[in-house]
Amino acid sequence: MRYCFLLFYEAGDFEVMNLTVKLASPALPLCEEWKEGLDGSLFHLANILLFLGFMGGSGFYGLLYLFTFMTLGFFCSILWxxxxxxxxxxxLWNFALFGVCLAQVLYIAYKLRSLTFDKDFEDLYNCMFKRLGVSxxxxxxxxxxxxxAVHxxxxxxxxxxEEKTQIDKLSVLLSGRIRVTVKGEFLHxxxxxxFLDSPxxxxxxxxEEGIFQVTLHADNQCRYIAWRRKKLYLLFAKHRYIARIFALIVRNDIAEKLYSLSDKAFDRAGHHFDLRLPSYCHMPEPELERAHDLLEVPIPGERTA
Structure with missing residues (x-):
């Protein structure tokens, strides 16, 4: 009898325990509402700054823009x-990334400061080199x-x-105007x-060595930059990219001078001819005269001999 009562009590107690079992709570809390307050605003501001930072471009200024916004973004993440x-x-992660981005900003700012130039060189860069994508x-x-140095x-x-000055440098005029003559005759x-001496x-x-075949004198006060030939060729040997850039701008300068001369080129009869035709500069005088005769354009109604 006692044994049966104990069994009944244990069975009843077990049922009571089953009725009072509660479901286990989830491991992660459920998000019931948006987090409000200063910390939530800092989280959103940090992501906005990071988004703006990744919109930066290339080059030193693009990198400065990128890392500046990333530094501000990670700083807001630290506060959050x-x-x-x-x-x-x-x-800890945001603090580490903030430190890396801040170091990059300081490094790029230092590099930009070391790459600042006087106004003359800035004007030279903007007018001749920037359009070619030179960094x-x-x-x-x-x-x-x-x-x-500016001379x-x-x-x-x-x-x-002419026939006296050695060709030992390459120069660019910064201000003023230079008159070019040959044997007293004005050229351009x-x-x-x-360039003062691109041809x-x-x-x-x-x-090779050579001397000028023209005279260049200043019409007013002029300022120019010059590169010594040997030093410039050493730079070309180290940096082929710079050599190609100089070859491009020098030959473009020569072409512009030839086009300006072409507008003033006439033969003895007053007929205009194009200097883009084969050069007559090194022809003997009799051949040059025959070349001029060939270039003459017959006038309608005029008899030819």
């Missing part, structure tokens, strides 16, 4: 993580090879005298941001 004691790992780093090497010519002073003007430069090989 600091407000919640359960986000220690997130705080500030490469332009810094070009400036360094000129020793960063001056007073009014009436000669830059070169050289204006700012044109002479292109006519010689690196191992």
């Amino acid at each position: 993580a600091w407000s919640d004691p359960c986000t220690t790992d997130a705080f 500030l780093t490469h332009f810094g090497k070009i400036v360094a090879s000129s020793d960063g 001056t010519l007073e009014k009436g002073q000669c830059f070169a005298v 003007y050289i204006h700012p941001f044109q 002479e430069w292109d006519s010689l090989r690196p191992s």
Whole structure:
């Protein structure tokens, strides 16, 4: 009898225990409403800044833009993580990324400061090199090879005298105007941001020497930048990209000078001819006269001999 009562009691107790069993709560809490307050705003601001940062472009200024916004974004993430004691790992990661981005900003700012130039060189870069996509780093090497010096010519002073001055440099006019003559005859003007001696430069090989065949004198006060031939060729040997850039701008400068001369080129009869035709510069005088006769255009109604 006692044994049966104990069995009944244990069975009843078991049923009571089954009736009082509660469901286990989920491991992660359910999100019932949006988190409000300063910490939530910082989280959204951090992501907005990161989004804006990744919209940056290339180059030094693009990198400065990118890392500046990333630094601000990770800083806001640090403040957000600091407000919640359960986000220690997130705080540490954001702090590490903030430090890396801040270091990048300081490094890029230092590089940009070291790549700042005087106004003359900035104007030269904007007018001649920037449109060709030359970076500030490469332009810094070009400036360094000129020793960063700007030379001056007073009014009436000669830059070169025909058959006397050695061709030992390449120069670009920054301001003023240069008159080019040959045996006293006017050829053309050289204006700012044109080479003073591009035909002479292109006519010689690196191992050759030569002298000017024209005279260049200043119509007013002029300022120019010059690169020594040997130093510039050493730069070309180290940086083939810079050599190609100079070849392009020098030959383009020569073409512009030829087109300006073409407008003034006439034969003895007053007929205009194009200097883009085969060159007559090195022809003997009798052949040059025959070439002029061939270029003459018959006038309608006029008899030919």
